Amino acid sequence: MNDQTTAHREELLAVFDREMREQARPDGPGVRVERTDGVVRQVGGPHDWNAVIWSSPDLDAARADAAIAAQVTHWTELGYDEFEWKLYAHDRPADLGARLLAAGFVPEEPETLLVAPVADQPMTVRLPEGVRLRTVRDEADVDLMVRAHEQAFGKDGSRLRRQVLAQLREDPDHFFGVLAMAGDDPVSSARMELYPGTGFAGLWGGGTVEEWRGKGVYRALIAFRAGIAAERGYRYLQVDATEDSRPILQRLGFTVLGTTTPYVYRPAS
Structure with a gap:
């Protein structure tokens, strides 16, 4: 990686971290963002995505442990089944992941952060x-989206269904859902969230059922969403990618900024 490429990557990462x-x-209806104890967290209802999304880069070991303990106390007192600390590879202190692990968090599969x-x-x-x-416009479309998601990823889509229905109902101007249909069957689905006040549009989902992979469906869904983002005046597309998606995105010119790992805490019942 040459100096110019490194500088470009660092500039993109700094903009992403800040904005x-x-x-x-807040990334959807019914949630709020709070700043406390050296972290920024999103807090919603028990079925929303509840997470620490930023921690101060000047956290030392003692302050990091205190911040972790404070977040555990906060969500435990709320009575939620789980919450997430979304850790990025460049977050500090360097052993923050190990400290989360020691506090009872469980890491899930890391994803690659890419921006273009x-x-x-x-x-x-x-x-x-x-x-x-x-395009996803009503409850029937949402059911098709969930069906494609469950077939593509092998995961329950109940939370996705609640989230998308709420966004369609309460914040449709900043959410776009799209389906790839073969006849009456959904073979892929994807979402885009526009973040007002930032230059970023987030690409989410993009799951394709196995028999339709490798045929250009994923790339078509990216192109469709890129066109909408351009019409709305957004400067960047951001993706948290699985290893299946990362190579495709890199071929499309996305820059790898690092990795992000969900550390999930589930209070003992």
């Missing part, structure tokens, strides 16, 4: 024969 983490806004300028993305949608796109 999407330190200055975070919207203007650099291809926006022509090319779909394989027999596949069409359908």
